[in-house]
Amino acid sequence: MSHRFHVTTGPSDVLARHGDDLRRALVVAGENRLPSVGFQPEFALPEPSARLRDFFSVVDLPFHRLGRVGGKDLVLFDLMGNPGTRTGKTLASTVIVARAVRHIDRTGEPVVILTPSSANKATALRDAVLRAYRAGLAGPETLRIVTLVPDAARPKLWSSELTDDPALAALNPMCVLPPGHPDHVKTVALQALELYSAELYESTGARLWHTLDLANYRCADAVRAFVEQADLPPAPGRTRLHAHSVSSAFGLLGHHFGTTLLPDPPRSGYFLVQHLDTPDMVQSLHGISAPEYRLDPATGLHHQDAQPRYPATTFDPAENLETTFYTRKPATSPAMNRIIEAQGGGGIVVSLHECLAAYGRIRVLLGDAGITLPADPRSVREWSLVMVLTGVLNGIDRGLVDADEIVVHASGSYDTSDYTPIPDRSLHPVGGAADLRPAILATAGLRAPRRAA
Template sequence: MLLENAISRYYERLGPVLRRLLPEPENGDGPVFSPGIGLPELTPAVREYFAASDMAHTPLRAYRGRSLALLDLMRNPATLTTKTFASLVIVARAVRFIQDTGERVTIVTPSSANKAAALRDAVLRAIEFGLVTPQQLNVVVVVPVGSTPKMRDSGLFTDPELRARNPIAVYAGDEPGTVKALAQSVVEGHGRHIRKAVGTNLWYTLRLENYLAADVVRAFAEAEFFAPADNEPRLHVHAVSSAYGLLGHAYGHSLLKQSNTQRSLPPRYFLVQHLGAPDMVLSLYHGSAAPEHAPAYAYDPDSGLYGQQRDQRFPALTFDPREILDTTFYTRNPVTSPRMNELIREQGGGGIVVSLYECLERYPYIRAVLGEAGVGLPADPRALREWSLIMAMTGILNAIDRGLVQERDILVHGSGSYASTGYVPLPVQDMWPVEDESSLKDVVLKASGL
């Protein structure tokens, strides 16, 4: 099942969703700017702008008596991740504000790469389809240095004016998550000054509600096109850093239930993480993400691997107990953990942590299964730059093998997958190094003052 332009299909529902999520008045005059919750009229140009929001539902090969299916949220070739959906709605709100007021907006966002790429693509689409001009809307992103290989070429880079107005800042500090504090401090501490200096409103978009508002379309599409059986619980599997996507699906399901259009059992959620940031799984089972809750690994000189048998929810084998499988998943102690824990305890589900060794061990099988569903993976896994989908598949297959899940209806949310052969990476020398709040402020000021 292919659903083209999912956002346009459910566009009339998004306004009420935004009003529920962001009920406070937002007119741009508060201490921290927001463009408000208005969306532009769904003109032909706006509909074309949202055309990147395709999604697909495809059955997968059954595994040990389980029915597996893929929710493919990676169909925008300019991003190949689910971040497209939220980014399109976020930028659309900025467009409506600009159309109503004539004022300028500069989006400032931290990212491990995928949010940044998606927001850059959404801004470019808004410009290309004539919704705003390059002078009215721009975006400044700040990413950890380890994520720079994921930043991709686009019209925001090839056009000299757009490149200057939409820079990529790179933070090389030891803790990748510092990019969040840097971006937020610039917007909150210098937003008013920059508005007076160059006449633009700084918008820090990394807020949970901004993402829930778009991710509800997953639940709407599920209810309309591939609903579970009324008496059969469905397990939703997702590789997560903060689980925004699953929380958006859960919120959408709750809205359908309130409107009496949802008769299926409550969804169950299964979190997949990696050893570099297993905080949500630790929090779910231990009440905190303290490192001492993770199992200790012992080195085996015969195999050259580290192993443990104490906790089946952690990898049995790994190349390195501290490995970072994918820089996308960098969030430590996410504020979303308590809500996700509550959902799983009330409705069912669980979580698991995977290693690179396990993903590579499963890779040939996963590649074959996904290939049958029309999702191509490179023959050489070393070409992968985004491991979200492989992590999710590895996690659920391991969980089934280890008897950690009982559900027979399993939906894997395909949130991201791309390889080095699928895009042109941006040269690091064309990005802007930042060390602190002051240096990032200078980048924002220069870009917005052009």
């Protein structure tokens, strides 16, 4: 039986229950954000309306009890309720697009969103733009999105009306960089912002918004703490740990930010789970480096037993388990280190071999929560949920987790049955910032919205 700790209050449960808290988080985030390059809309939402409630209605953040493991109570915090994304990026993307809508309504200036992504941010932002169209909050004449992803993201890109409708596809292009370093998408997107934002504004009156700023995500992910306080308040005398698969830990930093806005902030620890290709946050937190692995010719597996925060076994010490997590040396590491040093927690690195070894056990744990993993793990296209649970189980088994209760942030899980990939013919190959100019300036139809008399 699945245990959900909140009672739905109608469409847009999160907005109805925590809208005031979210608006306050936006104000505080806006007041304390670091300077960044380019345009930013105000940190505020549109006025309440039926259309806004409809737009937020896909955001649903329930908790599910998973049982006890090694004397620890496991609780799943399900951030994946939107069937159009199946990731935790829905909430932040919804808030980002809502802020763009408010700017359009207040100023008459159209907005073109520009974001680099490993896949999921791009999918979630495109989904939010499409939902804004459907809710009647904006149209393609005032709101568009240009996304830039690495070549490795191709199998993870979700088709939607923004792909299938030729007119919308032309106005909301998905651009792909050739194989190479996936984090290069961030550099190219920033270059394009600097090169073409003024030209776009001068030719169309539209603002180009580069949304990959921690403040844009932190204010939205603060809602996680508000929901936790309302639906799963920590029991007196019991310690709690929040576990998350991370690349830059935007979600956990947002949760922590939200706790600082509560009248009686809980003192929760944080547990970071990463993979072998980008273990930088775990390395920084614990001051460790990758151990030396030895190949067992009898099994073909690589083994190590010197460092418990690294996989004991792996098919390849240099494997890339999940392309979602592609950031190297994230600028967020120092802040996350300070929080964990003050409040407790830790981190661990997992391998594909460990995820596969735990896969059956994880399917059973998730069954009562109504979350189904495919019987064949080869169908999985987003490994975040399996990764975090593998890391938590390994951490418990190795004595690396010191808490009575572990809240597992389910930030992403989908397989080939959940979506149709964007076909290659619908993608826009680009070699650098100059190739993004046509995509950004393909906005001849942009115009100010009709103002009410």
